[in-house]
Each structure stands twice: as C-alpha cells, then as structure tokens.
Amino acid sequence: MTALSALFLRDLRVAVRIGGGAMIGVLFFLAVVALMPFAIGPDLALLQRIGPAILWIGALLASLLALDRLLSADLEDGSLDLLLMSGTPLELAVAAKALAHWLTTGLPLVIASPVFALFLNLDLAATGAVAATLLAGTPALTFIGLIGAGLTVTLRRGGILLSVLVLPLAIPVLIFGVAASNAAIVGPLPFGTPFTILCALTLISLVIGPFAAALALRQGQE
Amino acid sequence: MGLIDLANPSRFLSLTDRLLPWLAGATALVFAIGLYQASLAPDDYQQGATVKIMFLHVPFAWLAMFGWTVMTIAAFGTLVWRHPLADVAAKAAAPIGAAFTLLCLVTGSLWGRPMWGTYWVWDARLTSVFILFLMYLGVIALWRTIEEPTRAGRVTAILTLVGAINIPIIKYSVDFWNTLHQPAAVMRLDGPTIHSSILIPLLIMAFAFTLLFVTLHLAAMRNEILRRRVRTMQLMRAQAAPGH
C-alpha cells in the first residue's frame, strides 16, 4: 500500500470514529435549515423560492465549521511534522487528506440535502438540482478551505480566522451553486451555464488548494 | 544607488525621511490643481453634476486594485527573491488599500443611488470589489494574528497570491457580464471614450490619489520598520532582565 493511500484510509477511519466529527457537519446543516422557517415564517411559497439558497448557505456554513479539524488534529499529535519531513510530495498528501475530509464531511451534506429539502417544500426537480450542484460544489468548498487550514493551522484560536479567510474565496462557489439550482427550477438561463462554471471552480480549486496549502505549511513553520 | 541599497532598513529610513516632505508637498499641490479642475468640469448631459463623484470613485477603484497589486509584487519579493523589506511593504499596503476599497464602495453607492436608483446591486463588478474588501480585511487579520513578523510575512504572502486572481476578475467583470455597472471607458485598447473636459480632471485626481497612496505607503513602511525595532529592543530588554 502506498503512503498516500495509507494516509487517505487513515483519515477516513479517524473521521468516522467517535470524536472524528464526520456527522457534526450534517447536524449543523440540519440546524441551519430547520431554523430558517422559524425565522422566515411558514410561507411555503417563499420557502420554496429561496430553498436552494438556504440549503447552499447551510452546506457552506457546515463546511466552514468542519474545516478546523482538517489539519489541526495532525498538528496536535505531531503527524503534521512527519508529513512535512516525509518523501511524499506535500501537495499530494494534503490533497489526499482533503479528499478524505470531503468524503466524510461534504458528501454526507450532499446525501442529506434531499431530506432537508423536504423541510423547505422543494419539489423533485428542485431537490435534484440542488443535490447535483452541492455534489459539484462541496469539493470546491473543501479544497478552498484547505488553503485557509494551511494558513491558520499553527494559530492557537485559528478557527474563526479560518472561516474569515475562506469566506471571500468561497463566495463565487455559492453564487454559481445557487444560480445553477435556480436555473434548473425557474430558468430562463439554462442549467448548464452556471453549472459548468461551478464545475470549473471545483477543478481549479482541486489544483490551487493543495499547492497553496502545501506552500503555507512549509512557510508557516517556525 | 541601486535597488539593493533599499534593502537596508536604515538606509531606507534615511531616504524616506528626506523624501516624505517632498512627496507630501507634491500630493497637496496636485490635489489643489485636481480639485480646482474638478470644480470647473462641465455637467454631464446625462448625469448632471453627479459626474463629479466619478473624480473620486474611479481613482479609488484603480487604487484599490493597485494596492493588492503592490501586495502581490511584495509577496513575490518575500517568497521568491527574499527581499528584506518586501514583507514590510506588504504589511504597510494592506490598510491603505482597504481604505481605498471601502471608499470605492461608498462613493460608488452614493453615485449609484441618484443614477441607477439603488444604493447597491449584486452585479459582477460590485460583488468582486466587495470580495476584494473582505480579502483585505482577512489579510489584515492574518497579519495581526501571527506574532513573529517574518513568519507572518510569508504566510500572508500566500494568501495575497491566492487572492490576486480577483484583480483581473474585477477588471474584466464589466466586459463579461452586461449588468448595471458601465463598461470600461478609460483603460481600453481603443483609447478613452470620455471627453477631455472630464477626462483631464479625472486623470489629475487619479494622479493626486496615487501620490497620496505612495506617500502614505512609505510613511507606513517607515512605521513598520520602527515597530520591528521596538519589538527587537523589548525582547532584548526582557532577556537582559535580572532573574532571566
């Protein structure tokens, strides 16, 4: 088994164990989605109209919340130093960690979104559109978040700063995710246009994220 | 005296001490000329006198992007060329760039209300300038969170490089998305489309604000160098204290 696949599987296993935080994101997602109708009121037509946006904001906030544990656990037990010293390219190592993080944090959000769409009175087409855009967009959120995690991992209370740094970079993903969802529901723009841009954002983040994060980890050493 | 001499902080300080009064004077002079020209500028046939807001808003937008560009070049200086004063330049530029970005948003909003009927709209250019402002705040926050200056300089340099992609997005956003904000009228390949009676005051004011940026930037760099000296001396004092 190569070092990368070992790292990947180890991250997967740690995440699903108790204290790993895999399902906390889904609970927070649920909290945000459940709170919205209380704040907005029971107007079902309105909830249906802004449903995709609520789901996307919930997924974004849940992703931001979970980013803290992407690298900080490794810093605490010293495995971050091992990664920096090992022969494996750091870019690939952090990419493997981010992929494992997405599978255990982002993907559950995607799977949970159709269930939560029920709370917001979304019909089948809307639910499908939102789930598809979340599937395409949540990897971008994780890999952009990887950059913030790399920059703030050595800071004591870096969690809030991490969210502050990642948020401006994640706004375009949010914009195109919601635009694609709304395009599928009400048009007139075809679903493909914003969805393609969303996929492009994800692909770009898959490259820039690991490189920027690896650079940040190297430069951030004492 | 070459660029390498500027790498020595003491020499930089003495140079700045001599240069700043002249820069400040030149800034004030160009502002006087620019404001006078702006007051004389004719009313636009569509916008009336509110075109005078453009003499503020457009230079602010240019300098907001200029500030991040300065930080990006400084980031390369820190990470690639290891120039000793690069991170000082980056740290000094951040609050100044943030102030100009904020003013760009405020003046744009005050211009938009009488012109378009709304204080704000989420079109591509306004959204990307707003994102630029958030990124400035993020960089400033990161600077303040990492205590050791050199390490802070390296980490913020990476964030600056990641954010640099926003600058071309802002520049070309009005070309790609046809929404409320008007397209490029000055920095175009075919040349400006504005009449010279309005273009001249605009360029003079832009020059004045650029001089202001450079003056404030050098003054802030001077402060940052002094701040690091204070920090070094306080550390040495703490080390020499009895019982240490």
Next chain:
Amino acid sequence: MDLGPHAAFIVLSYAAALVVLAALVGWIVLDHRALKRTLKMLDAQGVTRRSDKAVQ
C-alpha cells in the same frame, strides 16, 4: 458652483473621502510619534540593537 438636484450625494461622497483619508493619515502620523517616543525611551534605558553597535 451649482451641484444640481443630487448635491447631497456629491457632498457626502467628498466628505466621506475626506473623513476616511484624514483618519488614515492621522493614524499613520500618531503611530509614528508613538513609535519615536518608545524608541527614545528604550534608548534612554540603555537597550541597544546589534546593528546599532556595528554602526558605531
């Protein structure tokens, strides 16, 4: 100078620019004075930097 029906917006814009930029200038000037004061105080306490010794 007649600023037309939207004079308030024009005046507000220039006022906002003046306030923000004055605050920026003020911060830099006051910071400079405080730093100079602190350096003088540290000098008086006899703390020297490594490079100061080299210059002398």
